[in-house]
Amino acid sequence: EFAFYVLSNENRVRKLAHYLISRAWFDNCVLFFIALNCITLAMERPDIPPDSLERTFLTYSNYVFTC
Numbered sequence: 156e157f158a159f160y161v162l163s164n165e166n167r168v169r170k171l172a173h174y175l176i177s178r179a180w181f182d183n184c185v186l187f188f189i190a191l192n193c194i195t196l197a198m199e200r201p202d203i204p205p206d207s208l209e210r211t212f213l214t215y216s217n218y219v220f221t222c
Contacts, residue, residue: 188220191216191220195217198213
């Protein structure tokens with residue numbers, strides 16, 4: 156009856172999480188971010204100069220996708 160032995164069936168956080176993940180847009184949003192992450196991973200290559208705009212973009216996008 157408890158999620159992770161902490162959250163009961165009547166817990167507001169558990170109800171909110173269930174509400175959000177049961178929507179179709181949530182699945183589409185997750186798939187969209189997976190696709191974006193795949194694109195940025197495909198853009199990685201060893202010869203990108205460290206001070207270029209492309210390296211900066213890839214570094215920060217990696218931070219975002221990691222979070």
